[in-house]
Amino acid sequence: MTLSIRAKLTAWYVGVLTVITLAFAGASWWLSTQSVMRATDASLQARVEGVRAFLQNPRTRLTVESLRDEFGEYAELTRGEALLEVIDESGVVLCRPSIPGWADLSAVESPVEAASEVRPHDRLLVDQPFRVASAQVVAHDRPYHVTVAAPMRPAYTALNRFHRLLLALLPLLIALAGVGGYWVSRRALAPVDRVTSAVQAITVQSLDRRLDLPRANDELRRLATTFNDVLERLEVAVADIVRFTADASHELRTPVSLIRTTTDLALRHERTPDEYRRALCEIRDHAEHMSELVSDLLALARADAGIEPYGASPVDVTETAAQAINEISDAAASRSLTISATVPDASVFVTGDQPSLKRLLLILLENAVKYSRPAGEVRLRVETGTGPEHGCVVVAVCDDGIGIDPNERSKLFERFFRGSRARQHAPDGTGLGLAIAQAIVQRYRGEMSITSPDRSDGTGCHVRVTLPFRS
Amino acid sequence: MRILLVEDDPRMSALLDRGFKEEGHVVDRTVSGAKALETIGAEEFDVVVLDVMLPELDGFGVVRQMRDRGNRTPVLMLTARDANADVIKGLNLGADDYLTKPFSFDVLLARVNALARRGPANQTVPLRVADLTLDVSRHSVTRAGVVITLTRTEFGLLEYLMRRAGRVVTRQALIAGVWGADRDVEDNTLDAFVKLLRQKVDSAGRPALIQTIRGVGYMIRSGR
DSSP: OOOOHHHHHHHHHHHHHHHHHHHHHHHHHHHHHHHHHHHHHHHHHHHHHHHHHHHHOTTSOOOHHHHHHHHHHHHHHTTTOSEEEEEETTOOEEEOOOOTTHHHHHHHHOSOOSOOSOOOEEEEETTEEEEEEEEEEEETTEEEEEEEEEEOHHHHHHHHHHHHHHHHHHHHHHHHHHHHHHHHHHHHHHHHHHHHHHHHTOOGGGTTOOOOOOSSOSHHHHHHHHHHHHHHHHHHHHHHHHHHHHHHHHHHHHHHHHHHHHHHHHHHSOOOHHHHHHHHHHHHHHHHHHHHHHHHHHHHHHHHHTOSOOOOEEEEHHHHHHHHHHHHHHHHHHTTOEEEEEOOSSOOEEEEOHHHHHHHHHHHHHHHHHTSOTTOEEEEEEEEOOGGGTTEEEEEEEEOSSOOOGGGGGGTTSTTOOOHHHHHHOSOOOSOHHHHHHHHHHHTTOEEEEEOTTOTTOOSEEEEEEEEBOO | OEEEEEOSOHHHHHHHHHHHHHTTOEEEEESSHHHHHHHHHHSOOSEEEEESOOSSSOHHHHHHHHHHTTOOOOEEEEESOOOHHHHHHHHHHTOOEEEESSOOHHHHHHHHHHHHHHOSOSSOSSEEETTEEEETTTTEEEETTEEEOOOHHHHHHHHHHHHTTTSOEEHHHHHHHHTOTTSOOOHHHHHHHHHHHHHHHSOTTOOOOEEEETTTEEEEOOOO
C-alpha cells in the first residue's frame, strides 16, 4: 500500500463514522417505528377497555336499541374517527363504522373467539393501512365482540418522511466525516511534514542544523529530539572523517613535495652520477615512507569501518611475542641495541587473531627500537596480571630512549601526532603507529598506558598493555 | 640575496637550502616560529620563506608578530593545505605571496626573486598613521585603541588618505578614488564628508591628523 498516513487516517475516520452513523440511523428507524406502533396499540387497548367498562357498568342497559343509541352518540361525538364495531352474541351489529371495506374486515374478524386479550395487528382496508384490535368483552354473562381500529396512513406518512430524511442525511454525514477526517489528520500530521521538509533540507554540508523542538512534550517532540540526536552523532562522525581526510592528505603531501623538490633540484643542473644516485635513493626512501603511510591509513580506515575481520580464536601471547622479537632483531642489531625478553614458561592465551596481536607488539617494539639511543636496551615483558590487573595478561615494552615530552603525553594516541622529540630524532614517521596500536588494544577490550616512570625529564618510555585472558 | 628559511621538516629544509645556495643566495635556516622571530628581529633579510605548519608558534603567528613589530620584509608562505581560508588568512595577516606544497622549485625561485625585486612593502598591515589604525580585512578603525565607527564612504576616504600618508591628495583624486571617476560629486560634498570624518577621527583631544592643503586637497600625516 502506498497510501499516505493522511489518506489512511481519513479512510479509517470515514469508515468508523459511517458504521456509527448507519447504526444510529438503523436504531432511529426501528425505534421511531416501534414507538408509533406502541402508542397506537396503547390507544387501541385503552379504547377496548373503555368499551368494556361501559358494557360492564351496571347502569348500562343492554338492550339492542339502547346500545345502538349509546354507540351512535359516541360515534357522533368523535365525528366518526374512532372506528368501533360491537357485535353481540347473536351476531347483531350494535355499532359499525361507515367506511369502505369495513364489512370485509368484519368477515375476517367477526367469528367470536374466546380470547379476551387484545392483539393489535395490521390490516389493509381498500388499500388503506389500519391497525386493528379485537376482543371479547363479557358483560352480564353475555359476550360481545369488540373491534377497534386506527387509520395508520398519517403515522406512516410521518415515519416515511423521517426515514427519507435519514437516508438523505446519511451520505451528507459521511461526506462531512471525510472532510473533517482529512482536516483533522492534516492538522495532526502537519508537524510531521515540517520535520520531513526540515530533515530533507539537511545535507552533509549543513549537519550543524537542528530541528526546532515543538513546545508540547509529545510524540513529535520526541521525534524531533531523536532526529537531533542522530544529527549530532552524524556531525561528530563527519567532522572526524573530514579532519582525518585533511590530515591524511596533508601527510601524503609531505613525501610528495619532498620527491618533487628533490627531482626539481636534481634536474636543474648537470650532475655527477653519484649525485643522481643520491637523489634517486632519497626519492626511493620518500616513496617507501609513502607506501608505509598508505598502508597505515588503510589499516586505520578498516578499523574505523569495522571491516577488519575480528578473530575470535585463542592466540598465544608468549609465542607471538617470540615471533615479534625475531622480526625486529635485525633492525635492533643494526643500531647495536640489545633486546631482552621475559616471558612466562607456559602459553598465555587471549581471544583475537594472531596478525593483529603481532602488529600491536611490532608497533611497540619498532617504536622502542626507533627512538632508542645507539647501544641501548629494549625490554619486553609478558606476565600474568595481579591485583587490579587480575584476569589480564600484561605486556610491557620499556626503553631508555629519547622518551616523550611530558606536555605531549596526552596527544600520543591522536592520529598523525608526532612528538617534538620524535620529529627531531626520526623525521620520517607517520604519526599513526600508536593510533593503530590503540585501535587494536580496544578491539581486544584491553588498555594501554605510556609513562616514563623513573625520570622527570621524560626520557625513557614504558608502554604497558593489559589484555583480558581468554575465558 | 639573503633568504631566511623557516621550515620544521629537516629534509625539506635541507633540500631548499641546497637549491637556494646553488643559485648563489645566502640562506639562514630556523626550525621554529619563535626562533624565526628572534632572527628576523636581529638581522636583515631580503625574503622570508615561511612554512605555515610549525610547532608552537605557526607561520600565521610569525607573520602577524613581524608586521606588528613594523618589520616589512617580504614573506612567502608555504602551505600544505590549499584551502582558500589559509591563503586568505596568510595574505590578510601581511604575507606577500604563497605557494602550496608540493610546488615547483623553479616557481618558488621565481617568486622569491620577484619579492626581493619589489623590496620591503611600503605599507604595514594594518595601515597605521601615528596612533590611528585601519585594518582593511576587518573593516575596522581604531585610534589609540578606541574603536571608531565609520560609514562606508568615510572608511573609503580614510583608507585612500592613509594609503598615501604624508602625501598631498587632490580633491579630484580623492573623489575619483572614493566615489569613482564617472560620478558627479561636488567639492562641497567632499568637504562635508571630510568634516564628518575629522569629527570622528581627530576628536577627544588627540592631535589632528587630517590636514587641509588650501586650494589643493587633503593630507594625512602624524603631527610632527
